[in-house]
Amino acid sequence: MSDQFLPFAYLQNKVVQFEDANVSVATHALHYGTAAFAGMRAQPDAKSPNHMALFRPELHFKRLSESAKLLGANITEDEIASKVADFIAANPSDKPYYVRPLVYASELGVVPKLHDVAFDVLVYGVYMGDYMASDGITCCIASWTRSEDRAIPLRGKISGTYVSSALAKSEAVNRGFDEAIFLNSRGKVAEGSAMNIFMVKNGVLITPPVTADILEGITRRSILELATELNIPIQEREIDRSELLLANEAFLTGTAARIAPINTIEQFNLPKERPVTTALAEALKNIVDQHSDQHQDWIVPFSARSE
Ligand SMILES: Cc1ncc(COP(=O)(O)O)c(C=O)c1O
Structure with a gap:
């Protein structure tokens, strides 16, 4: 991922220069992970000049x-949308970028708690091209277990949860793999370090259910909708580790990478032919590249003020 930041950020209800978007060392969220975030791709809109197009932003909001x-902060979808709109208006670009809104406990203090805590919303962005090789990645099975919903609310994209993702991702890279696959506390396949997982067996597209301690990904949901339209049979059900190792196809999904086909898991090579993955990746790409008449409502233009 690029670390080239967009020139403007949004902090404490206003747009500021990225360099000036700073918080105190005593910020609660910095110490306790008491924050929640979103991640969206923005790209120059092919149909509306001076607009950036976002993929299904209403679902992200x-x-x-x-x-x-879930953290006790009351921020409506409309409030988030309006702050993201202000951020995009300040950052017109002819290159795609990643938008990161964060609702964070902005209180200064040393008590880990969520009552009587002030929250703020910040937004910043980084330029982002292709995040992961579309010709396939290698994965290990993480030695870390995916967190569980009775420990931390996994319906939310809560910052503190990502310590586990970071451990798994770095373990994978240190072992020579691109990505990690988490098993959950019941030993079933959960997801990647920050992506959902699918496998194909005998022509059926299978993904863990929303109760498998996964984050309910917006790309995951979109892939399930596209598969239904392409008449690909789908099952949302638990997946055993050995099933995954013997899958005909497997891939990860997420906003940044969209679809990342898996070539190998540990020492197991998956078949190079992947018709279902290819069909779904093409269908999704046609929509996001605005080459398709299907699902035009998934691509929403936001006005970007030209310089
Ligand atoms: C833990 C986790 N799972 C799955 C995903 C994929 O979700 P989405 O497709 O909404 O980006 C993400 C990324 O947001 C994530 O952080």
């Missing part, structure tokens, strides 16, 4: 509002 609610 809803998930962030609900994530914040």
